[in-house]
Amino acid sequence: MENFDYWNRTFWAFGRGTLGRVGELTERFAGKDANVLLHFGGGSIKRNGVYDVVVRALRGRGIRFVELGGVVPNPRLSLVREGIRLCRKEKISFILAVGGGSVIDSAKAIAAGVPEENGDVWKIFVERPRLKSAIDVATVLTIPATGSEMSPNTVITDEESRLKLGYGDEKLRPIFSIVDPELFFTIPQNQIANGVSDMMSHIFERYFSNTPNCRLTDGLCESVLRTIIASALALRRDAHDYDAWAEIGFAGTMAHNNLLGLGREQDWACHGMEHEISAIYDVAHGAGLSVVTPAWMKYVLAEKAAKLAQFARNVFGLDSGGNDIETARLGIGELVKFYKEMGLPVTMVELGIRDDSKFEEMAKKAVLSRSRDGKEIPQGHFRKLFSDDIVKIYRLAQNA
Ligand code: NZQ
Ligand code: ZN
Secondary structure, three states: OOOOOHHHHHHHHOOHHHHHHHHHHHHHHOOOOOOOEEEEOOHHHHHHHHHHHHHHHOOOOOOOOEEEOOOOOOOOHHHHHHHHHHHHHHHHOOOOEEOOHHHHHHHHHHHHHEEEEEEEOOHHHHHHOOOOOOOOEEEEEEEOOOOOOHHOOEEEEEEEOEEEEEEOHHOOOEEEEEEEEHHHHHHHHHHHHHHHHHHHHHHHHHHOOOOOOOHHHHHHHHHHHHHHHHHHHHHHHHOHHHHHHHHHHHHHHHHOHHHOOOOOOOOOOHHHHHHHHHHHHHOOOHHHHHHHHHHHHHOOOOOOOOHHHHHHHHHHOOOOOOHHHHHHHHHHHHHHHHHOOOOOOOOOOOOOOOOOOOOHHHHHHHHHOOOOOOOOOOOEEOEOHHHHHHHHHHHHHOOO
16 A cells, blocks of 8 residues: 545535535635625526525525526536636635536636636646635535545536646635435436446546555445445436435545545546547546446456456456456446446447547547647556557447
8 A cells, every 4th residue: 555645624514404504504614704606507406496495595694695507517618717707806705516516616617717817727727736725615516426526626628629627636625515315316317327437437447556455445445336336226216215315425425535545546547538538529427438438448458357357256246267357357247237227328339429530639639638748648557548549448439
């Protein structure tokens, strides 16, 4: 196990009825005199009543706020810039993000960009400086998926260059997050599946590691994966199953607050490859991941059979006579079966990508978007991937 630092400042209000605490927590963490930006997405919170509860709670405590809705999945840089202008004009001191990963990420980007008076916010994503300051962000999570409610990360798409870049700084970890599983009852089945795929991938990115002697985090990863799979299938049968949602809500946050990744080298190649797909084709992140992940597993199988076999044994209870390669194959097959049961795509065609015309471009972007000297920066650590590897993986994903 490697040495590590861990700093997680997020106050976590979890469980039934915790939405009712939004006024109390905003007042506690933002202060009575705060100027709050209420940030949200395309309208689901207005349809399911969450918006009304939040607005009533803020008004009831005399907390001033202005609104900025309209965040779309794969959140856009243009709205982030608009949010920054609004925050400066209204002297915003606190951002309350009510929504999923896209809303929360948009809020974090605004929070990082407001103090950058002399530069455009996109520079932060390209150059990745340490932030000197940021506005505090808090969240009411409406869809468990990205873990952004307790992560320091934000992922934004520049719609002009079609670049989707991530950035992380501890100052962006939310100051509080409300995870009330009853808010998840209105999520449509395809979005449930996308969220489940994403949280599983956050665990894979940490689990598939070359660092030896990480029994505790290996075991935690396997346990959370088993819990997600069982609970997700329960939600397929009944999307109002509170207990299943509570497990999924807990797991989604655990999957990406980095507890499961402590002391170990992490991979992140599947995320890197997926972000290029969603940047160009605007598909849901979780759907892109269910296509890329099995292809990546097949690509690394020959070299990395032992860990893939451990996954098959400890997550799915499968074994093929002690043979790692065959056991690993069984595990990949079982994962694909699970994705299919969830209604997730497992091929590029199912994702709506019918030809390979952009594969080279996406692969090059995945390894060059942060290179300063034109040399490829490989994706991943478990098995380093250069652009020719990535093209091969995209091709494998054409016919899984
Ligand atoms: O926009 P509204 O109308 O709210 O609808 C949303 C949206 O259409 C809907 N939804 C959310 N809560 C709902 C609901 N519908 C009904 N009932 C509810 N309770 O769901 C749709 C998807 O929402 P979105 O926020 O886009 O999904 P998700 O949470 O999966 O976020 C995806 C984004 O996060 C990034 C992804 O790349 C993608 O851009 N990621 C962020 C990470 C982070 N910050 O740490 C890590 C991840 O790896 C990921 O890259
Ligand atoms: Zn993700």
